[in-house]
Amino acid sequence: SQELEQSPQSLIVQEGKNLTINCTSSKTLYGLYWYKQKYGEGLIFLMMLQKGGEEKSHEKITAKLDEKKQQSSLHITASQPSHAGIYLCGAVLPDSNYQLIWGAGTKLIIKP
Amino acid sequence: DAGVIQSPRHEVTEMGQEVTLRCKPISGHDYLFWYRQTMMRGLELLIYFNNNVPIDDSGMPEDRFSAKMPNASFSTLKIQPSEPRDSAVYFCASSLHGMNTEAFFGQGTRLTVV
Numbered sequence: 001s002q003e004l005e006q007s008p009q010s011l012i013v014q015e016g017k018n019l020t021i022n023c024t025s026s027k028t029l030y031g032l033y034w035y036k037q038k039y040g041e042g043l044i045f046l047m048m049l050q051k052g053g054e055e056k057s058h059e060k061i062t063a064k065l066d067e068k069k070q071q072s073s074l075h076i077t078a079s080q081p082s083h084a085g086i087y088l089c090g091a092v093l094p095d096s097n098y099q100l101i102w103g104a105g106t107k108l109i110i111k112p
Numbered sequence: 113d114a115g116v117i118q119s120p121r122h123e124v125t126e127m128g129q130e131v132t133l134r135c136k137p138i139s140g141h142d143y144l145f146w147y148r149q150t151m152m153r154g155l156e157l158l159i160y161f162n163n164n165v166p167i168d169d170s171g172m173p174e175d176r177f178s179a180k181m182p183n184a185s186f187s188t189l190k191i192q193p194s195e196p197r198d199s200a201v202y203f204c205a206s207s208l209h210g211m212n213t214e215a216f217f218g219q220g221t222r223l224t225v226v
Contacts, residue, residue: 035217042220043205092212100215
């Protein structure tokens with residue numbers, strides 16, 4: 001969806017390196033969700049952010065929502081092969097009838 | 113719980129045929145969502161149910177698409193007649209409290225219409 005822009009579209013990272021994926025909206029987000037998808041499989045929930053300035057971590061993945069609630073970043077520290085996959089952000093927008101709108105996804109490849 | 117279960121995992125059908133996709137949500141989840149994922153359009157919400165009642169079907173592309181949820185443990189998405197442009201991966205997801213909570217996705221059904 002163009003309402004949620006994800007960048008980059010794809011990313012190739014050497015194992016052990018850090019990386020950041022961004023999700024940006026021109027509108028204030030009511031809630032921001034990060035999911036991960038492995039090829040041929042369903043989406044797996046990673047984190048949900050609702051408050052401006054909120055930050056959550058799970059293992060080596062940290063997600064932040066900016067104060068204006070219009071941008072979120074997903075940061076992976078010391079990447080591993082298990083981090084490879086497609087990362088999608090989803091958000092509830094003011095005029096989306098409380099439906100989740102999804103970004104196009106960021107494809108992450110980890111080079112050994 | 114085994115998670116959200118979808119069947120079949122893969123479906124290849126000829127244009128014009130009827131296709132039925134099935135979903136068993138996680139027990140106790142009140143919300144069920146049907147999504148379609150394609151390279152061109154990404155992930156799109158087709159329809160969602162709350163307590164077996166369809167709440168919003170504005171994402172259903174055409175009248176050829178229909179979805180039902182006869183009980184809390186089963187839902188179907190039907191395409192009749194199918195067309196090549198319906199080829200996509202269809203996901204079913206369920207959640208406890210709706211849009212603002214974690215959704216659990218099934219493995220998806222990869223549909224190919226030839």
